[in-house]
Amino acid sequence: MNNKINFDKDNYLEFNDFNDVMIQAFGIGCSLCxxxxxxxxxxxHPKPIGTLIKEQEKNLTDNEVEKLIEKPIQEWQKFEDINFDKHVPTFLCDECWNQMI
Ligand SMILES: [Zn+2]
Structure with missing residues (x-):
């Protein structure tokens, strides 16, 4: 992906996911490194999964969580796939960010 990255810093926001659920549970990482x-x-981007769960404001069973996040996970997957095809990084760590701006 590094050869021809399409990057515009104005298209990015700070990434905040409650309890870093997507990083912890789904192992997402910087799109470049x-x-x-x-x-x-x-x-x-779709709503971060941890934030989505947090917004339910109640304790969910594993089944309920699974049901709740089934579609958002697909949406995230689609979002990443589309970006990847366009050579646009979905996620960036500080180091890659600093190299790009
Ligand atoms: Zn990185």
């Missing part, structure tokens, strides 16, 4: 310390995410 795979570092799990993600600082930025491409705009118009």
């Amino acid at each position: 795979y570092d799990p310390e993600i600082s930025f995410v491409l705009k118009d």
